[in-house]
Amino acid sequence: MILSDNLPEILEECGPRGGGVSARERKAILRALRKIGAYVLAMVILLTGAAGLQAASVVDGVERVRLENGLTVLLKEVQDAAVSSVQVWVDAGSADETEAEAGITHFIEHMIFKGTPSRPAGEIARTIEAAGGSINAYTSLDRTVYFAEIPAPETATAVDVLLDAVQFSLFDEEEIAREKEVVLEEYRRMEDIPERRLGREMMALCYEKHPYGRPVIGTMDSIRSFDRAGILRYMDKWYTPENMLLVVVGAFDGQAILDRIRSQTNRFPERRGAKKALRPAEPPQEKTRTLLMQEKVGQVYMEMAWHIPPLLHQDIPALDLVGAILGDGKISRLNSRLRIDERLVNSISAGAYSLKDPGLFFISSELSSEHLGKVLRIIGEEAALLGKEPVSPQELERAINQVEADFLFAMESVSGQARTLGFFEMLGGGYQKVETYLSDLRAVGPAEVQRVAARYLRPQNLSIGILLPSEAPFEVGTDEIAAFFEPALDREAAEKGEAVSNPVSMKVFPNGMRVIVKENHDLPVFSATGVFMGGSRLEPPDKAGLSKFTARMLTRGTRNRTMKEIASTVDGWAGQLEGFSGRNSFGLSGRFLSEELYPAMLLFSECLLQPVFPEEEVEKVREDLLAAVRAKEDRPTAQLFDLLQATLYRHHPYGKPETGTAESVAGIRREDLLDWYKRMAFPSGLVIAVVGDVRAEDLFTFLETLFSSFTAAPDGLPEVSGEPALLEPRRAHLERPGSQTHLAVGYLGVSVKDPANAPMALVDGILSGMGGRLFRELRDKESLAYSVTAFRRPGLETGLFAVYLACDPAKTVTAREMIFNELAKLREAGVSEEELAASKRYLLGQLAIGRETNGSQAMQMSLDELYGLGYDHQDRFIEAIGAVTTVEIQRAVQSVFRPDGCVVVSVGPGAGEP
Numbered sequence: 004m005i006l007s008d009n010l011p012e013i014l015e016e017c018g019p020r021g022g023g024v025s026a027r028e029r030k031a032i033l034r035a036l037r038k039i040g041a042y043v044l045a046m047v048i049l050l051t052g053a054a055g056l057q058a059a060s061v062v063d064g065v066e067r068v069r070l071e072n073g074l075t076v077l078l079k080e081v082q083d084a085a086v087s088s089v090q091v092w093v094d095a096g097s098a099d100e101t102e103a104e105a106g107i108t109h110f111i112e113h114m115i116f117k118g119t120p121s122r123p124a125g126e127i128a129r130t131i132e133a134a135g136g137s138i139n140a141y142t143s144l145d146r147t148v149y150f151a152e153i154p155a156p157e158t159a160t161a162v163d164v165l166l167d168a169v170q171f172s173l174f175d176e177e178e179i180a181r182e183k184e185v186v187l188e189e190y191r192r193m194e195d196i197p198e199r200r201l202g203r204e205m206m207a208l209c210y211e212k213h214p215y216g217r218p219v220i221g222t223m224d225s226i227r228s229f230d231r232a233g234i235l236r237y238m239d240k241w242y243t244p245e246n247m248l249l250v251v252v253g254a255f256d257g258q259a260i261l262d263r264i265r266s267q268t269n270r271f272p273e274r275r276g277a278k279k280a281l282r283p284a285e286p287p288q289e290k291t292r293t294l295l296m297q298e299k300v301g302q303v304y305m306e307m308a309w310h311i312p313p314l315l316h317q318d319i320p321a322l323d324l325v326g327a328i329l330g331d332g333k334i335s336r337l338n339s340r341l342r343i344d345e346r347l348v349n350s351i352s353a354g355a356y357s358l359k360d361p362g363l364f365f366i367s368s369e370l371s372s373e374h375l376g377k378v379l380r381i382i383g384e385e386a387a388l389l390g391k392e393p394v395s396p397q398e399l400e401r402a403i404n405q406v407e408a409d410f411l412f413a414m415e416s417v418s419g420q421a422r423t424l425g426f427f428e429m430l431g432g433g434y435q436k437v438e439t440y441l442s443d444l445r446a447v448g449p450a451e452v453q454r455v456a457a458r459y460l461r462p463q464n465l466s467i468g469i470l471l472p473s474e475a476p477f478e479v480g481t482d483e484i485a486a487f488f489e490p491a492l493d494r495e496a497a498e499k500g501e502a503v504s505n506p507v508s509m510k511v512f513p514n515g516m517r518v519i520v521k522e523n524h525d526l527p528v529f530s531a532t533g534v535f536m537g538g539s540r541l542e543p544p545d546k547a548g549l550s551k552f553t554a555r556m557l558t559r560g561t562r563n564r565t566m567k568e569i570a571s572t573v574d575g576w577a578g579q580l581e582g583f584s585g586r587n588s589f590g591l592s593g594r595f596l597s598e599e600l601y602p603a604m605l606l607f608s609e610c611l612l613q614p615v616f617p618e619e620e621v622e623k624v625r626e627d628l629l630a631a632v633r634a635k636e637d638r639p640t641a642q643l644f645d646l647l648q649a650t651l652y653r654h655h656p657y658g659k660p661e662t663g664t665a666e667s668v669a670g671i672r673r674e675d676l677l678d679w680y681k682r683m684a685f686p687s688g689l690v691i692a693v694v695g696d697v698r699a700e701d702l703f704t705f706l707e708t709l710f711s712s713f714t715a716a717p718d719g720l721p722e723v724s725g726e727p728a729l730l731e732p733r734r735a736h737l738e739r740p741g742s743q744t745h746l747a748v749g750y751l752g753v754s755v756k757d758p759a760n761a762p763m764a765l766v767d768g769i770l771s772g773m774g775g776r777l778f779r780e781l782r783d784k785e786s787l788a789y790s791v792t793a794f795r796r797p798g799l800e801t802g803l804f805a806v807y808l809a810c811d812p813a814k815t816v817t818a819r820e821m822i823f824n825e826l827a828k829l830r831e832a833g834v835s836e837e838e839l840a841a842s843k844r845y846l847l848g849q850l851a852i853g854r855e856t857n858g859s860q861a862m863q864m865s866l867d868e869l870y871g872l873g874y875d876h877q878d879r880f881i882e883a884i885g886a887v888t889t890v891e892i893q894r895a896v897q898s899v900f901r902p903d904g905c906v907v908v909s910v911g912p913g914a915g916e917p
Contacts, residue, residue, distance in 0.1 A: 061420050062437050066257060067428075073245030074268050077424050077434060078260060079252045081417055083525075085851045086136075087253025088421040089161040090150040091169050092429050094248070095241035097221075098144045098214040098282055098360070103228075106221015107237050109142040110186055110229050115149060116140070116773065117178045117783075119171040124178060125783060127168055128773030133841035134160050135848020138773065144215050145359045146429060152418055154848050155254035159263050162251065166267045169242060174234050184786030186226050191742035192789055192809055193220065197300045197470055197637050205306045205468040208294050209363060213285040240277035244268065248429050252421040282360060285310070294468040297475065299740065301636035302349065303375055304470040307366040307382065309459050314357045315432055320444045321455040322364060326354035327402035328394055328452070329385065330366065333570035334401075336385050337366070343567070346623055347374040347381070349630040359430055364459060369634070372475035379467075390457030393449035401574055403444060408577035408596060411528050415856045507864070508699045509874055512707050514714055515687030519864050519874045520699040523857060527597045529695025530858035531604065532865045533611045534590035537683045539661045540799065541721050546671060546679075548628060548663015553676050553683075554582035554589040555627065559620035561613040564606075566620055572606060580610065586657055587799055588869060589683070594858055597696035601705060604693075608709050612684070616676050628668045635662070640809075642737055643745045643910040647805060650735045650906045651749050655726040655801055685717040686710075692865035692874070694857040725800040726751055729904040737910045744812040744911030748822050750899050752795055752802030755870055760797050761883040762895035763804060767795050768842035768849075769834055769892075770806065776825050777806065787818045799870060804899055812913045819907060826900045833893035843884055850881060 066078045097108050116138070118124035131138040136153030138161075149169060151161040193199040203218050210216030220226075251260055288310055311322055330337050330353025341348045351368040366386075370378055413419040428434040507521045542549045558580055559566045573580045578595035591611050595603040635641040645660045652658030662668075693702060729751060753759045770777050770793035781787045791808040806826075810818050834842075854860055854877070867876035 061414060061423050062435060065424060065434060066261075067434065068261060070244065070265060070268055072268055072271060073243070074264075074271075075248045075428065076261065076264055077248070077250045077428060078257050079420065079424065080255060080257050081252060081420070082254050084155055084252075084254045084417050086152055086417060086848070086855070087155045087158040087161065087251065087255055088150065088152050088416075088418040089158065089165055089253075090148060090250045090421050090425050091165050092248040092250065092425045093147040093149075093169070093242060094246045094429055095147060096143050096145040097217060097219040099241065099279070100214065100217075103225075104233070104237065105217050105225040106186075106219070107225075107229055107233065108147055109220050110182070110226065111234055111237060112140045112142045112147050112149070113182050113186060114174055114179065114234065115168050115172050117182065118173045118175060119167050120173065121171070122164070122167060124175070125774060125779050127164055128778075129841065130164050130774075131161060132768075132772050132774045132845040132848075135844040135846075135851070136161060137845075137849065137852070138164070142219055144219065148425065150418070150421070152848075152852050154851055158251065158253055158255040158260060162249075162260060162263055163267060166249070166264070169247070170271050172238075174231050176231055179229065179231060179234070181783065181786040183226055183229065185782055185789050186220070187223060188743070188786075188789035188810060190220055190223055190226065191811065195639055195741040195743055197298070197304050200298070201296065201304050201306060201468050201470040204294055204296065205308060205466065208292050208468060209308050209310070209466045210285055212283045213360065214282055215285075215358065215360065239275045243274045243276040244271055245276065248425060250421045250425045250428070252417045252424070285361060288464050288466070291462050292466040294466070296468075296470045297473045298470060299473050300470060301472065301633040302630065303368075303370050303372050303472070303475070305368045305370065305375070305378075306468045308363040308466045308468075309461070309464045311355060311357070311362050311364045311459050313361050314359055314430060318455050318458075319355065319357055320440070321447045321451045322355040322357075322459065323406070323444065324399065324402050324447055324452055325389060325456050325460075326364065327405060328389065328398060329353040331402065331405060332574040334567070334574045336389075337382065339567075340385065341368075341378060341381055343570070343623075345381075346626055347378050349627065349634070369630075371630070372471055375469070375471075386456065386460045390453060390460055393453045396449065399447075399449060399452065401577075404577040405574065406444070407441070408528075411526050411596070412594060412856075414526060415528075417855075506699075507874065508703075509868070510703050510707075512686070512710060514710065516689040516691070516710060516713065517868055518703060518706055519690070519692040519861075519868060520697060520702055521692075521694040521860060521864070522697060522699055523694060524696050527696050528594065528857065529597050529600060529693060529697050530592070530594040530856070530861045531607055531691065531693045532590060532592045532858075532861040533607065533689060533691045534588045534865045534869050535683045535688050536587065536720055536869065537589040537679075538585050538587040539659050540587050540656050540723055541683070542656060542659065542679075544656070544659075545667065546663075546675060547659040547667040548632075548661070549667075549671055549675060549679055550589045551584040551661060551663065552624060552628060552668065552671055553680050554584035554591075555624045556616050556620065556676060557582035557591050557610045557614050559624065560615050560617040561609040562615055563609060563613070566617070569606065569610065576603060578603060580607065582610075584661065586661060586796075588866060590865075592858065592862065600697055600702070604702075604706065605709065608706075611689075612710070612713055614680065616673050616680075618673055621673050621676065625668060625671070628662060629665060631662050632660075632665050632668060639739060639741060639743075639745045639910045640807075642739070643747055643807070643908060646735055646737055646908045646910060647747045647749050647906065648803070650733050650908050651729075651751065651803060652726050652801075654724070655798075656723065657726075657798060657801070657803070681715070682718045683720075685715045686713050687717060688720075688869075689713075690865045690869045690874075692861040692868075694861040694864075723800060725754075729901075729906070731903055733906040735906070735908045737908075738912070739910060741911050742811075743809045744815045744909055744913060745807070745809045746815055746819060746822075746907070746909045747805050747807045748819065748826075749803060749805035749906045749908070750901070750904055752804040752899060753797055753895075754800055754802055755797045755872060757797070757802075759891075759895040759898065760802075761880065762887050762891045763795055763797075763899060764846055765839065765842045765884065765887055765892060766829065766896060767793050767804075768846045769829075769838060770825070772845060774841070774845075776828075777808075777822070780825060781808065781818060781821050785817075785821065787814050787821065812911060815909065815911075815913065826896075827902075829896045830893075830900055833889055833896070836889060839887070839889055839892060843887070846884055847881060850877065850884075 068076045116127045131151050134157040136151050138151040140149040153161045207216045337351045348368045348370040353366045356363045424434045427436050509519045511517050537550045558569050576599045580593035649658045777791050781791050788808040788810040793806045796803045806822050864874040868874040
């Protein structure tokens, strides 16, 4: 199983809403798909009955109903939930397509929201967003899923809309033509992402006969070939009630929702249906396969994949543990040796990608080309060792503890529970199997881990794909690449699975630090965040990246513990503890099981107050940061946002990249880190927030004693002035090869304390989202871009508001002018009462969804308190949103979107006028 978010792009699934949802939702969806949808990790995250953990079972209270027409329905009432998740699962993925249909599953997923007889194009998204929810979908190799998150009182609305869409979509010819252009843009966008290019080739290398080897999105030729008749034939085959599953989790009346579902599904059209054909079997692999690509990238991307059995095979639990032991957590074998000890890779992860048919076990890494040979040898040694010697009981227990903790944290959201139930019901042998998987996992012993490692991690079963920088000095062929790996593995081995309104308290300690505690006893977990002022805003001009550097060092050694001791302790608790840094602050965040509350908070305080910045660790972190800076060269969106900020902020420190530059990071010394930390870290400048299964009064007492020696006097923070108003438009372009041009139109925005902050948040909603003006006009009507969205970053002095899109280079000028047209309409005509009301519902719904987890609440409250807004600012912001008028919207728009106050930046091919 793969627990890290740093996963191979090869495993990402396709969804249609590239720029039509918020950045937060895109990240959440991707994280969920990575952790649940595609992986057997889902089978761990969702388990119950874990030894030592007192968590309610995800299957408790589930009602399973099979309707007369064959549709299966799973309902789970969670009556204290603020939101509900509604999901429609279709038991058909890209692997069920014929060769001629390649990509049609994904294309239909795009078209499903394009209108029905009762809801014209755009109305589906507008209805959900007007109710405060969000709607999306994804296509994978084995399934297609449509889902909505919505405030709980609107659960029936989501049920109605999704069932209408998946059965009564019109597939209008003009909409099909427009959406082809959108999907072609998505294809081009994937071409610009190195991991995706490698991933596509790797799947084809691993699956020579089985349809898993075809890209989910199809090819440019197949996309262009789709027509309405072919789409309807496909719908007739697979979108039958018997082949679908509806999952609803949240706060609702179960009987009322079931009655609503029956009334909606009784009118479903008759469809012919089709019997699932056996997919072509992949022949056994008999020798190592290798793929070597050289392109203009900034680092090496490497994938290794071994064939493994299908999802329901008895060896899957042990393979999940093999993945955890090799690549999950800082002290996993590969991370410990390659990333922490020998500093040979920028990232590495391992895990089983379990599918309906035989899947793959992956090891993925990013590294510098000069280390490639050594890294291959070490991975071979570690994989071989796991197949030769039994793992220790302690290491096995650590792996199991980690996945048990992941289960608990995933259970914080109703959407995670819904995905769990859907995954198991459709692919895992029935939703009740959630209850049995953990016992299967715990039944795995060291000998079983050794057996499956030896059986599957063999050189004959291995495929290796490497994407090298074109100028890399690594000049060997594919046979030599395989030879690096084979000696270590060449062996024979025996072949003998709205947030609950809990009370919040804040206490100011005698030393001036502030502590916020919110009790939430739903699950035996808690999250903690500690923040100081800092970030790129307070860095010296020549030390860009200093805040991020400092934050990374917080867990790299204290007066009492080394980095390895910290990592080992945290992993042993199945927790997480990391430093973070942004534009305005830096600090420490963690999440743990509540049984570890006091030792965890002791370690938390040590890392926050007693970092010693060991010289050896400073150099290791420097290497990591320099690798992150280099990696931006492979990501045009990252380059675009750096260019946007540098062009917009010529005087304010927000113009510096948060990661720093290669020059600035190389110049930061240990003394710089110590001096800056001492200036930023003082008691009255510290805010700690803890949310979860804790007792506030007990925790206050403990923390007051723990932090009583923290008495450093403030040395005064640097003064920062706002950015002067732009007096004329600015433009900048960064030339780089690729299939798309990435474009941003930006303006100086408002501060977090500006009364216009609430109106501009609503403007963001009016422009963004699937029902927003930008999506509707530029994507739905004109097919100019796959990704298009607005975004805002309010600052402490001066904020930012921008529109982003990625499009064919030939369409850049048209797209830019259409953006200006839409912003001009807002300035001149304003918004209607109906549009404002819909944006309010959408924004309030998104704010509720964003407060589901303990960690998100701890971070929000601590930052709001630190910035002088008050820890309860979110509640007052919600009230302000409700009070905004159309007049205030237009006033704010006219103040921000000034024609002479914009910047236009672009990254991509075409060095002409941006």
